[in-house]
Amino acid sequence: MKNPREGDRYQTHSYKHNGHIHRIWQESTVLKASQYIMIGANERTLVIEADGRTWITREPAIGYFHYQKWFNIIGMLRDDGIYYYCNISSPFVYDEGTIKYIDYDLDVKVFPDMSYAILDEDEYAVHKELMNYPDELDKILHKNLEILIEWIETRKGPFAPGFVEGWYKKFMNIKKRRKSTEY
16 A cells, blocks of 8 residues: 655545445545654535435545544534534545545534534434444444543544644645645
């Protein structure tokens, strides 16, 4: 597996436990790739839903993906502050220009004041039954939900002050360099 480099473009593919595609983000830019994490960014990117519907993201976003954690974190820069959308998911893999992970329904939305809400517990219960999530998987997912909440409450990783803003600044510099070489 070839590791991505800063400035590389990639797609993001989200799947469900049954292997069916859930959602595709058409293009993001690698900001950092290491042994354990990948940080990327996108702005006004095309998103394709499993049913074929499409939409364009409204604001710039910084994505944080971990090779060992069962969650990923998206920091969205809006006029009134940074909102986070966190997916409980499998650890990601990077495969030929694409980040791939399994979305396990449970989500956490974090507001600019760092309050948060756990979302889609009903969807998780339905899919757990429908797709036969093993008990061991259920334990892993709920343990990682606890870890994620601890990160939020202690302002760890992407929740640290200045994290999203710093990576967004790097994204803008990469875009500027890219534009200057396209002419």
